[in-house]
Amino acid sequence: MVDKNQVPPVKLMSDKGTRIDGRKFNELRPIHMEIGVLKTADGSAYVEQGRNKIYAAVYGPRELHPRHLALPDKARVRCIYRMATFSVEGIQFLEIAC
DSSP states (O other): OOOTSSSOOOOOOTTTTTTSSSSSOOOOOOOEEEESOOOOOOEEEEEEEEEEEEEEEEEOOOSSSGGGGTTTTTTOOOOEEEEEESSSTSSSEEEEOO
16 A cells, blocks of 8 residues: 555646646637537447547436336436546446446
């Protein structure tokens, strides 16, 4: 385990008031968005901000199984978050369901 007292703090701003990548403190990274990018999904989007790249997809509605859990006046939403294994050092696979 790394002792946080022995690790020097990471410097995020230069003495000139700019970030490491040259942006000012109040400037955002470039943003790019597209919709309808996945052909097999009922709805999809691609979002890119700086080096972050995100695909989102919607599938459904579908029948709930087992059927006895279905309610006529409510819906159940299942979310799955997956992170590419190569994107973060030390993580083999990350899946978070909500």
